[in-house]
Amino acid sequence: MTQGQEPGVAPGVQPDRVHLHALASVSSLPDIATKQPENRAWRSPLGDFTSTRKRLRAIHWHAELKRAALEEVAFGHALLFVPVFLGLGSLVWFRLPQTPGHLKLALLMCVFGMAAFALRHRPALLRTGMLIAALLTAGMGLAAWETARLQTVVLDTPVTTWVRGTVTARETTDRGYWRYTVAVSQTSEPELKRPPAKVTLLSRSRETPVGIGGGIEGRARLSPPSGAALPGLNDFAFDSYFKGIGAVGYFYGKPQAVSDVEDLDRSGTAAWRADIGETIARWREAVGTRIRGTIGGDAGAIAAALVTAEERAIGRPTIEALRQAGLAHVLAISGLNMVLAAGTFLIGARTLLSLVPGLAHRFPIKKLAAAGALVMVFAYILISGGAVSAVRSWIMISIMLIAMFFDRPSISLRNVALSALIILVITPSAVTGPGFQMSFAATLALVAGYAHWRDRPARDILPKSRSVGPLKAVGGFFAGLLLSSVIGGLSTMIYSAGHFHRLAAYGLIGNVLAMPIISIFVMPFGLLAMLLMPFGLDRYPLLVMGQGLEWMISIARMVSSWGGEVTTGRIPDHAFMLIAAGGVLACLFRTWLAASGLLIIAAGLVVTSTSAVVRPDIVIAEDGRLVAMIRQAEAASNRTKPPDFVFSQWQRALRLKDHRQPQQRPELAIRDAVEPASSGGQAADARKTKPPIDPGAARAVIRRLLADAVPGRFVCVAKQWCAAMAQQGWRIVTVDDARFIGIACEEADIVVTPVRLRFRTCRSGALLLSGHSLRRTGAVEIYGVSLRSVDNTADRADMRVVTAQEHLQRPWAQHRTYDWRTGLFDAGEANE
Incomplete structure (x- = not known):
């Protein structure tokens, strides 16, 4: 038999002698005799045959599994699983609410590594387990090291300020606008306590742009990177953190080119890297x-x-x-x-x-x-x-x-x-x-x-004719x-x-x-x-x-x-993991073990097909400006034209087909109400300068809106508030003007407003979701839970609230808990 034609070994691959010897020893296992054991006591012939068949089947599968594993090792396929377990460890670290320190991770990795080395002559299963544990811990350590190395400062709240910095990159849009990436050197009016090091700003001016490497300044609206549109969807703040982007926004008017921007305090290596980056840009x-x-x-x-x-x-x-x-x-x-x-x-x-x-x-x-x-x-x-x-x-x-x-x-x-x-x-x-x-x-x-x-x-059987x-x-x-x-x-x-x-x-x-x-x-x-x-x-x-x-x-x-x-809508996490893991195993194994991957994929598909799709009854965007009631494949929102960035994600994740627009009732507008400020952060301050409203008139209007509302559809007074009656009987009020919040709390079960309020709850016990609380929780889903009443004669609907942000201690979410007045982080308030 010539070289490269050993049984079970692909041509061109040369496994070492140890692996081939082990493979040969397994392949030459003696056939198992089917002789009956001695009967020291009377036993049923049928039971004797069944136990022998089970024993033979177990020995057969054990030998086949060992033979397949040795063949995988002989071909060096163990190396292919190293990045798999490293990546899995990184995924686990990013999902944990709180993580162990760097020293603990290093100690764990050393312990598992030394254990694997000490068990190198012991059974392969135990040694493999230690190696997998060491790789998982190493993946967690790599994730922790990258996060600590970046230390990206993410803006905590939307703000309008004067920005001055250096353009590190720019690109044009389909409308001819320019999007700049700016290394911030100074902010003023107001000066930020935690200025982000790098921001992306859109300029709607089509005039000559500021060149890369040049200084730029202008009044800009800065906002933190948005979170997930729904729990479980992509968190853009996470992506921005690891890209080094601390805020996004746009310029008011045309930004100005400046030449006397102060150089950032950075080492020679950092300056050299920045120069190379600008040249490549x-x-x-x-x-x-x-x-x-x-x-x-x-x-x-x-x-x-x-x-x-x-x-x-x-x-x-x-x-x-x-x-x-x-x-x-x-x-x-x-x-x-x-x-x-x-x-x-x-x-x-x-x-x-x-x-x-x-x-x-x-x-x-x-x-x-x-x-x-x-x-x-x-x-x-x-x-x-x-x-x-x-x-x-x-x-x-x-x-x-x-x-x-x-x-x-x-x-x-x-x-x-x-x-x-x-x-x-x-x-x-x-x-x-x-x-x-x-x-x-x-x-x-x-x-x-x-x-x-x-x-x-069949490749060796085909004719090797070179004429094609x-x-x-x-x-x-x-x-x-x-x-x-x-x-x-x-x-x-x-x-x-x-x-x-x-x-x-x-x-x-x-x-x-x-x-x-x-x-x-x-x-x-x-x-x-x-x-x-x-x-x-x-x-x-x-x-x-x-x-x-x-x-x-x-x-x-x-x-x-x-x-x-x-x-497709949202797929259950366990089904996603089964299908992904099965695909990896099916591709990495070359023996019959690849069939295990196909079985896992089939199990994931079964889980996906049998899992019931449960849609929330109410969804609320993290800025508090968009609220929708979900009924089957229809969404009834409080906006005639919902923002496409958020609403399109809702449509795909929840498999929504129809949008029910709100009914406008301009005749019910309270005339002395003043249009609120453009930004949620300024609305609370602007509230002091607005004339007071007539509480009786406001209460009559909101009761009229709730009475006239068709179940499952919002009724709105533009720039003031909207009201709706959910299918579960909940009274929902969304408030744009902060002066109406007190009345809304008295008349509604759920109150949503983008205004950053100083108080956190309604005295009436209504669920209050304000700009302040939504900043900490992110997008919110509300599910109706059917509960028996006290006398057990009727059902009533209770609320189960699910938030997109659960772990505010992580670096990419910690900015949500920052208070610029005190300069402190307080993640504990999120759970109150």
Whole structure:
């Protein structure tokens, strides 16, 4: 038997002698005799046969399990689970309400590590358990270290102030506005006690923008990053914390360019890194401007996004069409873009070098081309913005290209594991985001599918003819494209449903139609344009790239017009974890153990299909301005035009189809009421200057509104208040003018206002959700709980309140408990 043809070992993989000896010893286990044991006492023949069969079955499965485990170890697949358990440890740390200190984590990791070393000669199960515990603890330690290293200051409350700082990055929007990333050096009028170090500010001025590296100042409205729109949804404050962004907002009017901005107090290394970052940001902006100026329209904006990852210039309808057609992944600099760019460069460079007479005989042109591709992908990652998917792709492709220098297999699961390991060590917070999870899920599934196809038993039986006709080559190209689209779509489906609560029903068709265009026209000519751009010869390649993108946009609009988007709603957490874990196991194992992953996926699907979808009866946004009553698939809100950012998330998460607008009753407006201030933070102060209202008239109006309200629909007086009667009999009042809060507390069961009140509860016992309390709790869901009355003769509805923010001690949520008057954090008030 020749080398590389051992039974159960894939060609090209050389396990060590110890593993092969152990594998051989297990495979040569003697057959179990079926001889009956001696009967020392009388036993039933049927019971004897049953016990023997059970014993044989147990021994058989134990031997098979041991044999499969040894084969996995022999192929080095234990390494593949290292990033899995590191990432799981990081996830656990981010979910904990309170975490142990760094010293405790270090001690635990040392204890588990030493225990694993001490048990190296003991049973494998115990040793493996210690190793897993050590990896989980290490993942928690990495997450704790990243969080402590950043120490991002997040703004505690909305404020209008004068901002002065340095522009570190900027990008244009689809409306021609500019969004600046500003390193804040000074605030005034008022001066903030806890100024964020970095903010993003939108300027609606279309005049000449302030350049990167230049000073900027202007009056701006700053707000903390928004939290989750509903409990369990994406927390944008968490993302902003780990991006170093402490506040978001917009300028009032046109910001001014200044030249005498004070330098921040930073070390030489920090200044050097800042200078490099600003230089790269200028390159990105110059490249993006050149591409958009040459191509124009949404096609030019998409072309720039494929190179620089700046997506804000793309029109919202086009982005929505791409999402519904399953082509939104094209916008991200993912493995597809990086592979197409590197592959095009590698093939093109190798072809050109082979045309030089005698060069291929003297030098390894394949390795020379790989070196050039390595430099190219490094330049690509510099101007791409450093998204997780782009970094993962860059690491994987770099490993693949380096493997060519040593004539090693380039596409393998080890490459995926190494890239995940590097990202988790540097930025463990990435494991919580959909970008990391979807990117690695798709790559893992594609690489595992390729490995199974490469190692299939029937491959050696097929004729090894090198002659491939053009039709066969085209058929193979489209077959590979179809298979890749199916595998990639299935592997990311659970993450799309879990994070975005929707699926593209015709995504496979959209990818099959659009991917040939992207592979032939878009990415190759985009790469050629980038290579020719320093010489000013990029116009015609960019035009070809733009035409391909126009075709892709047309395909996306056609597919999206079929209306194939499926809204999945929120998926139970345990079902999501089962399906995700099953997918990982099915891809990482190469033996029959992979079937265990399929069984876990099936269990997750069963849980998903059998879990009842329970919608809340009332949902309240964290700013207190949007309230909706939910009945089946209909939402009745207190706003005629709800803000799309929040309401669209409600629609997908709760599978809402209809919106019931409030009924307006302008004739019931109290005339002496003054329009409230524009900001919730100023409303309490402005209340002192407003004329008092007639309590009797206000009480009569709110009673009239509650009496006239149709159950399940709001009745509103614009800029004053809204009232509704819920299906459970609750009286709900939303208040915009702070002067009406006292009357609302007397007449309602639930009072919601965006005003930051000095008191926390209503004297009447009504549930009060003000701007102050909602800042601590985040978005709120209220469920009706049926309880028996005291005399057990009727049912009554009680309230179960679920909040989005439960753990205010964590660094990315601690800003919600800060009091600028005292300068202290008080997380305990959230639970009062």
